[in-house]
Amino acid sequence: MKATLLASPRFSLWVCGSVAGLLGVVASAGVGAQSTATAGDVTFTKDIAPILQKHCQTCHRPDSLAPMSLLTYEDARPYARAIKARTALRTQRGAMPPWYIEKDIGIQQYKDDPSLSEEELAKIAKWTDSGAPRGNPAEMPPPLDFGSGDQWKLGKPDLVLSSPSITVKAMSADQWISLGTVPTGLTEDRYVRSVEVREVNDIPRNADSKTVGGRFVFHHMNYSSSTDPTGRIDENSTHWPLPEVGRNGDIFPEQAGKLLQAGSLLVLEQAHVHANGRDTNAHLEFAFRFHPKGYQPGVKWANVSGLGRGADMDVKPLTANQELHAYAVLQQHTKVVTFEPHLHAAGTRMCLEAIFGTDIQTLTCAAYDHNWVRTYAYADDAMPLLPKGTILHIIGVLDTSPANKNLADGRNWSGGGRRSVSNMFHDTLGTYIELTEEQFEKEMAERVRKLKLTKSDYLIGCPLCMGVLQPELASTASR
C-alpha cells in the first residue's frame, strides 16, 4: 500500500486543508474514492460475520474485554442499531473499533490497524437499515479459533509474568503504589519483539459499565526490568512502555528489539490504581514475544524530551476548541516509531507535525478519548525519517464544554497534574530510533527504492527522501 503515502507536489501544503489533502492522496494514488453504495442484499452470514471476525471479535467474545459477545447472529442481532451507530462514528471518540487516526490527513499506514473500510461501513449501515437479516446459514464463515493463549492480541507469547494481586475497595481514593518485583526466570538475554499487558480481575463480565475504565482498576503501570537483585533501576535497566486502560500492546520495529536481561526482575515501580465502584481483586499479566536466539538489534532507541506541557497549562472552563502547542527539536536523525497522544478527560484531538525548514508536514492527527488510550505504531515503510534539526510540533485540542461527555464537570478552571481531573498534554510516550548519518541515508534510499518513488512524488514523513533522487535539493534543504 504505497499509494496513500504519496501526495503530488501540488498538494504538498495540505497541512490545514484536509480537502486538498484528500484530493492529493487520492489523485496521485490513481485510485477512485471507494464507493459507498453496496449492491445486492447484505446479510449477516455473508457480509457482517466476516467483518465482526476481522475487526471486533478479538474483544467482543466471552472472556475478553468488551461487555457483549458478537460471535453469532443471536449475539449480534440485538445490537444492530448500536453497531451501526458506533461504527459510523468512524474516527471520532466513541467509535468502534476504538481507533482514532483521521483518514483524510497524514500517514495512513499503521501496524495492527483494526479500522473499517468505507465499504465495510456501508455494508453495516445497509444491514441494519434493512432489518438486520440473517441470510443463508450455509454462508456463515467457520468460527475463528481463539485457541489457547487467546487473550493475547499480538500472538502467542513466549513468556507471561504475573504481578501480585491487589484488592481495591469500591469507594477509595486514587493510589500510586509499587507492586514490588517479579523474577523473569530468564537464564539468557532475550530481545523482545512485542509486549502486551492485561488486567485480570473478578468484575463480572456482564456487569453494567458504560466505560472501559469501569471494568478495570489499574489505570497505568510504570515498570522496568533490572538485573540488580534489589530491583534498583540503573543505566542497564530496560524501561518498558506504559500500559494504560484501553491501551493496545507494543510491537517493536524489527531492528529495535528491546532487551529483557538474563537474571532480571520486572520492577513494578508505580501503579495508578483507581476505584471503580465495586470491590475488585485484580492483577496484571505481562506477555512477551521474543526474537529468535542470537538476534542483535541494529539501531538505538532515541530520547526525545520536552514534547509536551506540564505545570504551565491553562485550561478554561466551559470552552470548546482550546488549542495547546508544544515543540521539540530533534538532536539527531530520527525515525519515529510510534505516536501516542496523551491528554486527560478534556482532550479530544492531537496532531503531530514535522517542521523542517519551510517544509511543514502533518504526520498524524487522531481524535482522543480518555477512555481509550491508544498507541499508534507506524508501519515499517511509513515510519517518518526526520533529519536532525527537525522541529516536532504537537497540537492538542481540549473541550471543557458540556458536549464533552468524558468530563465530570467542566465548570472549573484546571491546570496540569496527574489526576484525571487535571490535565496532561504530551507525546512523550511516543517512541523514536536514533540513526547515524550512514543509517539515515541508507534508510532513505531503501524507502525510495521500496516505494518506487520518482522525482514528482512527495512523501509525507520523509522531507529529504526526494533529495535522494535530486541531490541538488538535498544540499539546499540541509543548508
Ligand code: HEC
Ligand atoms: C479493543 C477492543 C474492542 C474492539 C476491537 C471492538 N470493541 Fe466494541 N466495545 C469494546 C468495549 C470495552 C466496549 C464497552 C466500552 C465502550 O463503550 O467504549 C465496547 C462497546 C461496544 C458497543 C456498545 C455496546 C452498548 O451496550 O451499546 C458496540 C455496539 C460495539 N462495541 C461494537 C463493536 C463493533 C461492531 C466492533 C468491530 C467493528 C467493535 N465493537 C470492536 C471493546 C472493543
